[in-house]
Amino acid sequence: MSTTFTNAKIFRGTDATSFASAMTIDHGKVSWIGDQADVTDPAAIDLQGQTVLPGLIDCHTHPKYIADALHGVACTPPHVNSIAELIAALKASPAYGQGADVWIEGWGFDETKLAEHRAPTVDDLDQVSTTQPIFLYRSDCHSSVGNSKALALAGIDARTPDPVGGKIERFADGRPTGFMREVAATQLLIRAKSAQSYQTDVANLAQSSQHYLQNGIVAIGEMMGRLHPYDSLQLYRDAKAAGFQPRASLYYVYDELNGEDLAAGADDQLRIAGIKVFMDGSISGETADNQAPYPSGKRGVLLTDREKLAQAVAYAKDHHLQIAIHAMGDAAIQLVIDTTKDLTPWLSGTPSVRIEHASLLSDAMLAQIDQAQMTYGLATQPIFFFAEDESYRTYLNTQQFRLAYRLKAMLHTKALTALSSDAPCTPWYEPDSPFYSIYAAVTRRAANGQVVNADQAISVPEAVLGYTKWAAQLGQFTHNGSLSVGKAADFVILSDDIFTVPHEAIKDIRVQATWLAGQEVYRAD
Incomplete structure (x- = not known):
C-alpha cells in the first residue's frame, strides 16, 4: 500500500x-x-x-457538455473557419447517417471567426440533414443553432414566443433562423435533445473520464447542475459507478430550482457545493451587460436584477451553499458587488460568493472587493482572451479592453483567484487544456499572436497555484490542492x-x- x-x-x-x-x-x-x-x-x-x-482542478467547467462534445464535432479554429467548412465537418460526424433518432452535434463556432462573419442558420444546417436533428453550440455555450428537424422536435415555429431571458432569432418573414440566443432559448433545444436515453448520458459522462485524466484534471466543478429532466447528482452517481473518476462539485442553476431544496454535501468525491446564477451573457455574443454600449449600438442583457440576486444569495445562505455568479460585463459585475459587499459571509474556509469569469474589473471594483465584508472568489479563464481576442477587440472599447482578465491585479486583492476553462464554451479545439490556460496567463499572448494587456501577466508558479491550491479552496476540494502530508x-x-x-x-x-x-x-x- x-x-x-x-x-x-x-x-x-x-x-x-x-x-x-x-x-x-x-x-x-x-x-x-x-x-x-x-x-x-x-x-x-x-x-x-x-x-x-x-x-489539477478545473473549478468551472461543464462536464455534461464536454461529454456531449467528445462525440460531437469541434467547429472551431484551426480546422473550421467558414460555414462551408462547418457543414463539411458536420457531414463527417460519426453520427451522420445513423438514423432519424440520432442527433448530430457540434460545438464551438464563433461567427466573428467564420469567413462569412455570421452565425449558421437553419438553412445552412439543413444542407447537412433534414432527417436527423442537429444541435450546434455557439462558443459561449449560451446560444445555439438547430436545423429544421431539431426545431420541429422542440416544437419551435413562427408562432413560438420568446422564453423569458432568451430570444428565438427570426428571418424577416417571422420564420425561426434556428439561432437560439442565450441559455433560456437554448434550453428549448436541449430539452428536446435530452429526451434521448438517460443511460446514453450516463455512458457519455463515464467515457469522458479519460479525457480529464489525460489532461491531469483530477477534480471538476460542474457549473450547470439541474434537477430536471433528471437530477445531475444522480447522473454523476451513476456515471461514477460506470467508471467516471474525477472528484466533482456540483452547482445547480438557481432559475431552475423553483423553490426546491438543495443540501450541501460533505464528501468532496461527489457533492452539491452551490448554486449558479446568470447575470448576463457573453462578450463575444454582444450580450454581456456592459456599462457602455457595443460599437454596433447593442446593449447587453441583464438576466438577473438586484432583487432576484438578493433572493438567490439568501437561498444560498439558508442552505449553506456557495453562490457562483456568472458576470462578464462590467455593469453585471458591479451589480454583484453592490448587492453583496456589505453582507456577512456564511461559509468558512472558502468564499461565500464566487464571481465567475470576472472579465472586466476596474480599479474601483477591485478596491471594493478588497474592502468588502463579503468573502469573494474570482474564477476566471485566460483561455477566453487566448481564443477570442478578435471578439474582445471588436466588441470592447479601448478603456474596456484594458480591463480584460486582470489576473495580476486580482492576485493583489484578498479575493481568492483560481484559473479554469469554462469548457467547452470557447472557440478552441482544446478548450480545457490547463496548459493553454497557463500559457495565456503567463505570456498574455492570444492564439492569433496578439498580446493582451501584458502588464497583467502572472508567474508560472502563480498560474499553477491557480489550477491547484487556489482552485481546490474555491471549489471546496478539501483533500486536494497540495502535496502535503494527509x-x-x-x-x-x-x-x-x-x-x-x-x-x-x-x-x-x-x-x-x-x-x-x-x-x-x-x-x-
Whole structure:
C-alpha cells in the first residue's frame, strides 16, 4: 500500500516556491514528502527528474457538455473557419447517417471567426440533414443553432414566443433562423435533445473520464447542475459507478430550482457545493451587460436584477451553499458587488460568493472587493482572451479592453483567484487544456499572436497555484490542492518541466501520468 517516489521535481502546491524531490504515498494519501537524500526504500520509483504537480482542478467547467462534445464535432479554429467548412465537418460526424433518432452535434463556432462573419442558420444546417436533428453550440455555450428537424422536435415555429431571458432569432418573414440566443432559448433545444436515453448520458459522462485524466484534471466543478429532466447528482452517481473518476462539485442553476431544496454535501468525491446564477451573457455574443454600449449600438442583457440576486444569495445562505455568479460585463459585475459587499459571509474556509469569469474589473471594483465584508472568489479563464481576442477587440472599447482578465491585479486583492476553462464554451479545439490556460496567463499572448494587456501577466508558479491550491479552496476540494502530508495522493507527472521551459513551450506540455488516491489511472502511450 506504500509507494515512494524519488529523483523528482515535486511542486508542493503550498506556495509559489516550495519544492521537494521525493514523497511517499500510503493508503491513498501523502504520508511523507521531502528530500531524496532521506529516502532509504530500495523499491522507490525513480522518476528520473520529471516534474510532478498536485492533481489539477478545473473549478468551472461543464462536464455534461464536454461529454456531449467528445462525440460531437469541434467547429472551431484551426480546422473550421467558414460555414462551408462547418457543414463539411458536420457531414463527417460519426453520427451522420445513423438514423432519424440520432442527433448530430457540434460545438464551438464563433461567427466573428467564420469567413462569412455570421452565425449558421437553419438553412445552412439543413444542407447537412433534414432527417436527423442537429444541435450546434455557439462558443459561449449560451446560444445555439438547430436545423429544421431539431426545431420541429422542440416544437419551435413562427408562432413560438420568446422564453423569458432568451430570444428565438427570426428571418424577416417571422420564420425561426434556428439561432437560439442565450441559455433560456437554448434550453428549448436541449430539452428536446435530452429526451434521448438517460443511460446514453450516463455512458457519455463515464467515457469522458479519460479525457480529464489525460489532461491531469483530477477534480471538476460542474457549473450547470439541474434537477430536471433528471437530477445531475444522480447522473454523476451513476456515471461514477460506470467508471467516471474525477472528484466533482456540483452547482445547480438557481432559475431552475423553483423553490426546491438543495443540501450541501460533505464528501468532496461527489457533492452539491452551490448554486449558479446568470447575470448576463457573453462578450463575444454582444450580450454581456456592459456599462457602455457595443460599437454596433447593442446593449447587453441583464438576466438577473438586484432583487432576484438578493433572493438567490439568501437561498444560498439558508442552505449553506456557495453562490457562483456568472458576470462578464462590467455593469453585471458591479451589480454583484453592490448587492453583496456589505453582507456577512456564511461559509468558512472558502468564499461565500464566487464571481465567475470576472472579465472586466476596474480599479474601483477591485478596491471594493478588497474592502468588502463579503468573502469573494474570482474564477476566471485566460483561455477566453487566448481564443477570442478578435471578439474582445471588436466588441470592447479601448478603456474596456484594458480591463480584460486582470489576473495580476486580482492576485493583489484578498479575493481568492483560481484559473479554469469554462469548457467547452470557447472557440478552441482544446478548450480545457490547463496548459493553454497557463500559457495565456503567463505570456498574455492570444492564439492569433496578439498580446493582451501584458502588464497583467502572472508567474508560472502563480498560474499553477491557480489550477491547484487556489482552485481546490474555491471549489471546496478539501483533500486536494497540495502535496502535503494527509492530503490525497492525487498528482500528475509532466512531459516537461513547466517551471523552466521557454514560456512559448508551456502550451505544448502534456501529462505523462495521472495518479488518483495513490493509483495510476492514466499513462500516456
